[in-house]
Amino acid sequence: MTCRETLNLLPLFFDGELEPRQMRAVAMHSTRCAPCEAALREIERLQEVVSSTLNTRVDEIDLSGLWTAIEPRLRARQLSWWERVRAHWQDPSPWELRLPAFAAAAAIALRCVAVLTAPRAEPAPERHEVAEDPRVEAPPPEVMHRDPL
Numbered sequence: 001m002t003c004r005e006t007l008n009l010l011p012l013f014f015d016g017e018l019e020p021r022q023m024r025a026v027a028m029h030s031t032r033c034a035p036c037e038a039a040l041r042e043i044e045r046l047q048e049v050v051s052s053t054l055n056t057r058v059d060e061i062d063l064s065g066l067w068t069a070i071e072p073r074l075r076a077r078q079l080s081w082w083e084r085v086r087a088h089w090q091d092p093s094p095w096e097l098r099l100p101a102f103a104a105a106a107a108i109a110l111r112c113v114a115v116l117t118a119p120r121a122e123p124a125p126e127r128h129e130v131a132e133d134p135r136v137e138a139p140p141p142e143v144m145h146r147d148p149l
């Protein structure tokens with residue numbers, strides 16, 4: 001491998017992006033050629049400078065107020081139950097996964113309709129039994145005829 005080929009491949013060599021055969025060839029050349037070894041050391045030094053500079057700048061960023069700024073917005077964005085149901089139905093997941101939820105919702109809806117439309121079973125007032133028992137006072141007539149609901 002020539003110096004020109006080695007110098008062209010050094011950045012890829014440093015990042016570990018060469019094929020094993022090329023990695024081996026660049027490494028062999030760099031250990032035997034002083035100028036190419038110096039170029040490799042220069043890349044290493046540059047990488048260290050960039051890395052330490054980035055780390056220093058990241059450490060300088062003040063993140064102390066970040067969570068206190070985010071948290072109130074999270075609390076303000078609580079979804080209502082209806083928005084959650086709508087989000088569930090707008091979910092692009094396959095229809096089969098939604099089928100059980102649809103069946104449950106349909107069953108609940110049918111039950112509600114059945115309860116609301118069923119004739120009310122009003123127990124017939126048992127006046128004669130109450131009247132026959134002298135220990136039990138019969139309630140006033142307006143209580144007896146009041147709608148139980």
Ligand SMILES: [Zn+2]
Nearest residue numbers: 002003033036
């Ligand atoms: Zn060389």
